[in-house]
Amino acid sequence: MSESSSTPEPSLAGSSPTEDAPDTQRPRMQEQTLLEQLGGVSGLAYSAVPIVVFVLVNSLSSLVPAIWAAMGVALLIAVIRVVRKEPLQPAISGVIGVAVCSYIAYRSGEAKGFFLLGIWTNLIYGGAFLASVVVRWPLVGVAWSALNSLGMGWRKQRKALVAYDIATVSWTAVFAAKYVVQQWLYAADETGWLAVARIAMGYPLTGLALIVTVWAVRRARQVAEEAAVQTAVSPGASPPRPDPSPG
Template structure:
């Protein structure tokens, strides 16, 4: 997730955007947010750290800035994230319904492992619980932030974006790790039982 510098990369542009927009207007605010994201990217590159978190943050800032510029409103900066949250909720729920829980697919895919866990009901259930945890976070972000967007509460929207970002992600990561361990244990148990027979 990028650790502390990943946290900085995702929150500093938002912390810069809102006050500069309030005092100097939209264009300086967007330029400042983009500038901060670029500086963080260069800083991570100079320190030879992983660029993925900084790149993700920079990509998000660019998309947010483009939408805000097109809408002519600083609130537009948050639209991309709001609607991506709804999309991710829908994808997560569909993955559970069709018995391909997204957490299992992503976790095993990132580790270059096969999808044989799907034939173990206990493992599939564990991954479904983890996926449901992410789905709850995604829909909560959408509901709260979309309501604040519609209320034109830009400052509160920025605060919600930060508060519903890392803290909620941290909680659902704990759930995910717990469920991944349960899924792995179920797969190992199933393999041992199959070997005995």
């Protein structure tokens, strides 16, 4: 006689794609989900290609050819992603992002203008993440719950809230570091180093923030499961005492 090995377990706040998965598989599935929501590993790599092409062509030629080269590469990457049946949204976002950056560079007449959108985006994101911690609605928890169709019950659990606070602060630090370094290079007219900083700071810092985020998600799930177990026990109930009489 055998029992089913996949018994339902309490979720963070509602059902999720990882609810019925074994405990040993959940962390890995959570990491994959986070990467997919950022466009995947390939998406992170694709985002660096137009930047490299822009800087190289600008150094060898001029601004306008660099803009057209970056746009051409971005469109080519989008087509490749569509042909490979990868998620369409990151491909569209990549093309739009390169188009906006190229427009800013063209209007400013300076190659460093290509990086201005990213610099100010880091400042805005960093401020938003920090503000969310101050008002006790940490964006990491809000975003994770929204993207995975979970509720906001974790806000009533102090340990889960603190975990998401820590993860949100880690993203705040990432955005702040990017802004400070890249704004300094922008003011110094270091276009080449701007590209290096944009790529070099992107992968390591994002990876560290993702590690903290995965930890926060695991911690919030653990707290929710512990709370579910406690509520399953009747209040005031005590375990039965052993019978002292000889059997």
